[in-house]
Amino acid sequence: MALLELHDVTRRFGDFEAVKDVSFAxxxxxxxxxxxxxxxxxxxxxxxxxxxxxxDGGRILLDGRDLAATPPEKRPIHTVFQSYALFPHLSVGRxxxxxxxxxxxxxxxxxxxxxxxxxxxxxxxxxxxxxxEISGGQKQRVALARGLVNRPRLLLLDEPLGALDLxxxxxxxxxxxxxxxxxxxxxxxxxxxxxxALALSHRIAVMNRGRIEQLDVPSRIxxxxxxxxVADFIGNCNLLEARVVDRRDGELGLEAEGLGEIRAPATDRxxxxxxxxxxxxQVRIHAGGDGENDQDNRFPGTVRDFLYVGDVTTxxxxxxxxxxxxxxxxxxxxxxARFFEIGDRVTVSWARQAGHYVPD
Amino acid sequence: xxxxxxxxxxxxxxxxxxxxxxxxxxxxxxxxxSRLNAEWVGFTLDWYRVLFADQEMLLAARNSxxxxxxxxxxxxxxxxxxxxxxxxxxxxxxxxxxxxPVAMPEILLGVSLLVFFIQVLHLTLGLLxxxxxxxxxxxxxxxxxxxxxxxxxxxxxxxxxxDLGANPWQTFRLVTFPLILPAVVAxxxxxxxLSIDDFVITFFTAGVGVSTLPLQIYSMIxxxxxxxxxxxxxxxxxxxxxxxxxxxxxxxxxxKGGA
Ligand SMILES: Nc1ncnc2c1ncn2[C@@H]1O[C@H](COP(=O)(O)OP(=O)(O)OP(=O)(O)O)[C@@H](O)[C@H]1O
Ligand SMILES: [Mg+2]
Numbered sequence: 001m002a003l004l005e006l007h008d009v010t011r012r013f014g015d016f017e018a019v020k021d022v023s024f025a026x027x028x029x030x031x032x033x034x035x036x037x038x039x040x041x042x043x044x045x046x047x048x049x050x051x052x053x054x055x056d057g058g059r060i061l062l063d064g065r066d067l068a069a070t071p072p073e074k075r076p077i078h079t080v081f082q083s084y085a086l087f088p089h090l091s092v093g094r095x096x097x098x099x100x101x102x103x104x105x106x107x108x109x110x111x112x113x114x115x116x117x118x119x120x121x122x123x124x125x126x127x128x129x130x131x132x133e134i135s136g137g138q139k140q141r142v143a144l145a146r147g148l149v150n151r152p153r154l155l156l157l158d159e160p161l162g163a164l165d166l167x168x169x170x171x172x173x174x175x176x177x178x179x180x181x182x183x184x185x186x187x188x189x190x191x192x193x194x195x196x197a198l199a200l201s202h203r204i205a206v207m208n209r210g211r212i213e214q215l216d217v218p219s220r221i222x223x224x225x226x227x228x229x230v231a232d233f234i235g236n237c238n239l240l241e242a243r244v245v246d247r248r249d250g251e252l253g254l255e256a257e258g259l260g261e262i263r264a265p266a267t268d269r270x271x272x273x274x275x276x277x278x279x280x281x282q283v284r285i286h287a288g289g290d291g292e293n294d295q296d297n298r299f300p301g302t303v304r305d306f307l308y309v310g311d312v313t314t315x316x317x318x319x320x321x322x323x324x325x326x327x328x329x330x331x332x333x334x335x336x337a338r339f340f341e342i343g344d345r346v347t348v349s350w351a352r353q354a355g356h357y358v359p360d
Numbered sequence: 361x362x363x364x365x366x367x368x369x370x371x372x373x374x375x376x377x378x379x380x381x382x383x384x385x386x387x388x389x390x391x392x393x394s395r396l397n398a399e400w401v402g403f404t405l406d407w408y409r410v411l412f413a414d415q416e417m418l419l420a421a422r423n424s425x426x427x428x429x430x431x432x433x434x435x436x437x438x439x440x441x442x443x444x445x446x447x448x449x450x451x452x453x454x455x456x457x458x459x460x461p462v463a464m465p466e467i468l469l470g471v472s473l474l475v476f477f478i479q480v481l482h483l484t485l486g487l488l489x490x491x492x493x494x495x496x497x498x499x500x501x502x503x504x505x506x507x508x509x510x511x512x513x514x515x516x517x518x519x520x521x522x523d524l525g526a527n528p529w530q531t532f533r534l535v536t537f538p539l540i541l542p543a544v545v546a547x548x549x550x551x552x553x554l555s556i557d558d559f560v561i562t563f564f565t566a567g568v569g570v571s572t573l574p575l576q577i578y579s580m581i582x583x584x585x586x587x588x589x590x591x592x593x594x595x596x597x598x599x600x601x602x603x604x605x606x607x608x609x610x611x612x613x614x615x616k617g618g619a
Contacts, residue, residue: 052519072522085520089538098534102525146524 001064003028003186004049004154009058011044018044020210021058026154026188031180033189035197036207037233042190046156049188050079062153073102078147080157084139086131092142093118093127099150117149120179137168144176148183157189161196173199194234198222206230224356231277231358236314238278238325242357244268254357258323263296263352268359278355280314283327285340286347296352301325303344313338317348383597390590397585407591417592420576424556427487427572431494432551438495439502439551440544444536446503447510462500469497470564477565485567493565494555501554502547509543542610549607553600 002025011019019041026032034042047053049060051072060067067075078099086095093114100110118124121141126134131142140160147155160176161169177200180187191197197204198218205215206229214226225231231239241257242264254264254276264276304324305316314328327348331338340346364372389397393404411417442458445451461469473493477483517539521531559574566575573596580589 050519050523052522071527072519073525073527077523079520079523081516081520083514083516085514085516087517087521087535089535098521098526099524102530150525 002026003030003063004188005059005061005064006045006049007059007061009045009048009055009060011041011048011053012056017210019048019055022207022210022212023058024205024212024215026186028153028186029184031177031187031189031200031202033191033197033201033204034207035191035194035204037192040207041210042192042207043158046079046158046188046190049154050077050156051075076153078150078152078155080143080147080155080160082159082162084131084143086139086142086146088131091128091130092123092134095131095142096146096149098146103150113149117145120182121145121175136163137172140164140172144179148179148185151183152185154186154188157187159191160189161191161193169196176200198234206233208233225277225358227358228275228360231275231356236280236326238276238280238283240276240278240355241273242276243273244270244357246270258321259297259299259319264355264357265353268357272359274357274359276355276357278325278350280326280328281312282350282354283325284349285315285317285327285329286349287340288345288347296350298347298349299323299325300345300347303340303342303346305342306338306340308338315340315346317346319348386590387594387597389587390594392587392590395587397587397590407587410588411591411595414588416571417573417576417588420571420573421592423487423570424572424574427490427494427562428552428555431491431555432498432548434491435495435498435551436502436544436548439499439547440506440540442499442503443506443510443540443543443547446507458503459500461497462504466497466558466560467564469493470561473561474564485565486570489565489567490562490570490572493561494551494558497558497561498551498554501550502544505547505550506540506543509540513539546607546610549603549610553603553607556596556603557600 004026005023006025007023009019009022010017022041022045024032034045036042044053048055049067051067051070054068062075062077087098090098096114096117097110100113105113114127115124118127121144123138123141123145126138126142131139134142140163143160147157161172164172173196176187189197189200198221201218203215203217204221206213206221208229214221214230216224216226221230222234225234225237228239231237240254240259240262242254242262245253245255245261253261255261256264256276262276268274299319299321301317301319303315304318307314307316308331310331312328312330314326317325317327319325325348329339333339388400390407391403391405392400393402393406394400439458442454446454446458470493473489473496474485477485477489477492483489518531518536521535522528526534557574558572559578562572562575563578566572571579573592577589577592577596580586
């Protein structure tokens with residue numbers, strides 16, 4: 001049985017449906033992520049699971065039991081709030097001890113567990129400091145320690161890394177994975193950063209306007225988006241409007257808007273329309289007429305723009321027929337910052353298997 | 361910090377002089393060895409001796425302290441609850457109800473309380489009626505201070521307490537109350553100061569039997585501003601100053617502890 005189950009959960013604010021018929025199940029030990037743009041209902045779902053808000057429809061089950069009648073303090077679920085919500089009048093140690101005190105553990109046991117947990121998040125020496133005396137990253141760890149110290153069945157994390165700078169964020173991502181594995185607590189994690197979701201999660205539910213658009217493992221979310229929204233929201237993507245056609249050679253192919261017939265992994269019947277989601281890293285970019293070999297789709301064009309981010313560069317290429325594509329190339333040549341300049345004549349190409357066709 | 365231009369400093373100086381010179385004069389004359397508030401003769405503590413021998417004055421002081429203590433304690437309790445309710449449930453009418461007495465002209469409040477006590481409650485005017493009157497005008501101040509404190513706080517702190525296993529009462533006792541405590545104390549000091557200093561409302565609700573310091577001072581200056589009045593005014597000023605300083609200290613301490 002799944003640990004947490006949502007069945008057709010709906011939440012309305014006036015006429016506005018913030019969460020619409022959301023269903024999913026989280027397995028014990030899983031790192032489950034709700035990913036979606038701002039305002040899509042992620043926090044609302046967490047608040048209903050934690051017990052601060054009630055669904056207008058549907059059911060929420062923990063271990064198969066309906067939570068509707070259980071107040072927040074009786075749910076074996078803890079939350080790490082985006083604002084951390086540390087108690088400003090309590091020291092770090094007492095913040096972490098709070099859930100243990102509420103559970104009525106003996107003082108000695110509390111001291112031991114607090115010490116142990118602070119050790120785990122590398123904060124042992126800060127136990128006597130107050131929240132206003134520590135840094136944002138440290139507050140983050142205190143909030144995590146406080147959420148985990150009492151070993152809840154479920155830890156809800158609402159954009160816990162949102163307020164950290166990039167470097168700290170990446171560091172904390174690695175630590176989160178490690179911590180979750182160590183303590184074995186099930187995580188439901190909320191973020192609007194797709195790279196964070198891809199890096200951390202066992203499974204991701206991509207949300208949009210109160211609905212789940214796709215629920216899958218990260219590699220399938222990235223590689224096989226089920227619809228336009230997911231294709232567009234996750235990573236950068238070339239979206240080619242396309243229609244499935246019978247090719248002269250008997251294979252199925254796509255007729256893409258602005259490109260004509262291309263070889264593609266069409267899975268639908270002829271006549272269906274949709275988009276071909278083609279990742280920039282699947283599009284090769286070569287100088288002039290180079291790289292004749294095995295590429296199935298080739299188009300000449302001109303470099304219009306590029307985005308250099310150090311390890312890789314993304315080139316905007318305008319094809320001769322006016323169509324725009326982005327192509328990514330690793331800056332792997334020694335001593336070379338990038339390969340092409342604006343105005344360079346290039347050829348872009350991609351393999352027949354590349355890309356993913358999403359029928360409408 | 362940039363230095364203020366000279367004319368601004370002069371203007372500020374003049375304003376402060378206007379505010380504080382009269383007070384300084386009262387303090388100075390309370391130590392003046394002369395019956396008249398006219399010229400400086402010499403230093404003396406005689407007027408304080410006279411003051412502390414004046415039975416009526418001492419009784420008035422005792423009444424004032426009693427009224428201030430009881431009314432500010434009650435107003436602090438009720439005002440804190442009102443502040444919490446305004447913050448938590450945001451009923452649109454509550455702030456109006458709570459804050460109106462703060463803005464209402466004192467004379468209006470005094471007259472209406474008088475009518476209410478006598479004609480509706482059939483109460484004999486005395487300590488009790490003054491205490492009740494002081495409670496009514498102090499609640500609003502406490503409520504405003506407590507609500508301001510709550511408004512500046514991250515709501516998720518209280519949810520976090522529930523989330524981590526505290527029931528509503530434990531949440532109040534272990535999190536909400538300690539966090540609003542500085543505001544509660546500041547509100548108490550404020551109510552106390554207001555009560556000690558109040559003249560108008562007390563005048564209407566005290567009846568004939570009870571006197572307070574401000575009433576006593578008023579009845580004395582009807583004849584003349586004696587040095588004894590200067591002495592009692594100086595002490596009252598000192599007490600107010602201490603209370604205001606304490607209240608603003610509380611205010612600052614919660615600025616630090618908050619957020
Ligand atoms: N108490 C409320 N009253 C009215 N509308 C609300 C309330 N809470 C949330 N909403 C609305 O519901 C929608 C979803 O809000 P929610 O906070 O769940 O979004 P989110 O996915 O967490 O967004 P973000 O990434 O910005 O935190 C938003 O449009 C929000 O305005
Ligand atoms: Mg949110």
